[in-house]
Amino acid sequence: MKKSALIYGLLLSGIFGYAQNTFPTGVGTNVGIGTTSPSTRLQITSATAGTSGVRLTNMTSATATTTGNSKALSVDSNGNIILTPVLNTASSAQNIYNTDGTLTSNRNISLNSFNLNFNVPTAGSNLFINGTNGNVGIGNVLPTTRLDVTGGIKAKTLWASNTATSATSFPTSLDYMKNSYVLGAGYEMTDPNFSGGVRRMINFYDYHAWSPEISANDDLFSLNIVDRNNKERLVFYGNKSGGPSNGQSNFIIQNKNAQEIFKLRDDGNDNIYLQMGRANSRFILGGYGDYAPGVGHKLSVQGGSAFIEGNIITHGNIGIGSTTFVDGSDSYRLSVKGALRADRVRVYTTWADYVFFKDYSLPSLEEVEQHIKVKGHLKDIPSAKEVEANGIELGEMNKLLLQKIEELTLYMIEMNKEITALKSQIKN
Numbered sequence: 001m002k003k004s005a006l007i008y009g010l011l012l013s014g015i016f017g018y019a020q021n022t023f024p025t026g027v028g029t030n031v032g033i034g035t036t037s038p039s040t041r042l043q044i045t046s047a048t049a050g051t052s053g054v055r056l057t058n059m060t061s062a063t064a065t066t067t068g069n070s071k072a073l074s075v076d077s078n079g080n081i082i083l084t085p086v087l088n089t090a091s092s093a094q095n096i097y098n099t100d101g102t103l104t105s106n107r108n109i110s111l112n113s114f115n116l117n118f119n120v121p122t123a124g125s126n127l128f129i130n131g132t133n134g135n136v137g138i139g140n141v142l143p144t145t146r147l148d149v150t151g152g153i154k155a156k157t158l159w160a161s162n163t164a165t166s167a168t169s170f171p172t173s174l175d176y177m178k179n180s181y182v183l184g185a186g187y188e189m190t191d192p193n194f195s196g197g198v199r200r201m202i203n204f205y206d207y208h209a210w211s212p213e214i215s216a217n218d219d220l221f222s223l224n225i226v227d228r229n230n231k232e233r234l235v236f237y238g239n240k241s242g243g244p245s246n247g248q249s250n251f252i253i254q255n256k257n258a259q260e261i262f263k264l265r266d267d268g269n270d271n272i273y274l275q276m277g278r279a280n281s282r283f284i285l286g287g288y289g290d291y292a293p294g295v296g297h298k299l300s301v302q303g304g305s306a307f308i309e310g311n312i313i314t315h316g317n318i319g320i321g322s323t324t325f326v327d328g329s330d331s332y333r334l335s336v337k338g339a340l341r342a343d344r345v346r347v348y349t350t351w352a353d354y355v356f357f358k359d360y361s362l363p364s365l366e367e368v369e370q371h372i373k374v375k376g377h378l379k380d381i382p383s384a385k386e387v388e389a390n391g392i393e394l395g396e397m398n399k400l401l402l403q404k405i406e407e408l409t410l411y412m413i414e415m416n417k418e419i420t421a422l423k424s425q426i427k428n
Contacts (some may be wrong), residue, residue: 030043075372085279114131123148131159155181155182157208177193185204187201188200188227199226200226207222220238221237231258233253237250246269247268260279261276262275262276264386283299321336322335322336347394347398352406356410381404
């Protein structure tokens, strides 16, 4: 009885399965699997939505390798359906995710406003390309300029990583310059210092002593900024200590014609120079170039004072509260408008000792009296009106005053003689 039930169940199963499949043998008829009414030559209907209901096993591929992102159906030369892996090979597009490969021709990638982001295990070390504006970010995914780097940038000269040991490794100056070029940015133009060379608006060079132009043990660095007319506007260069130049540093600002207007130099021996060699150079402290009282002056200090511990030496004139150095036909080295205060004043001038010479014509007291009556002042002494109008020469005035004192002394001596004679006559 049990055996009969089992056979009956198998029979029903076969009938049921047959009801779900159609296997006609006629030419041009349709075949259905999972359906009794196929609409095409082969129709497979799956019992699960989203699943094809087809699974191929133990199929081989014409390609020996079995690696790849996935597999695809293909038809071999005999018309058989086979599985082939989708691989990165030299004859197909390279798979940058799972395998290495070599490009055999140029490739163009169109981002179409989609960003390209290369993530690495270290946080904040992305290489990011914005698909809309083309900005590139290194270390960040929000680049605001063509290249936006979060972190350091390292660059070095070619000779630093090369096996060269002497200048012969670089047969020409141009070769050496190219191997010493560390950084360049901005508009490109010809380099007037090296025939056939180019430079940009910002340039940094690391010249090694192997160069024919650089003396032994005197490595040189150079930074310059060039305008679009190929004129150097800023130059900063120096060399290491020990060479013939002895570790000097030079910072130079030049005008539009590449002529020096400002230079700060250390000659390597602690001698520091600040020079502004152009004829119209001016140095302004506490103000600006349009400071009216300072216009035209080489040194202008606005709203402050200057403290100098050393000597002040000038071959010109000094004005204190005054810019006038000529009075009549006379010129003065020091011109002061206002009071002058000093502990001592020394004046070099001629003196009045000629009064005591035998040939000196001493005026009589009667002549002195007459001159005072007529002129209102002593002979040879300027009047009050003259002094008010023209001032006095301190040295000259002291000499004139001494002259009158010496004349008075002679009068006193003469009067003393007369008094002595009168006393003698009275006594006798």
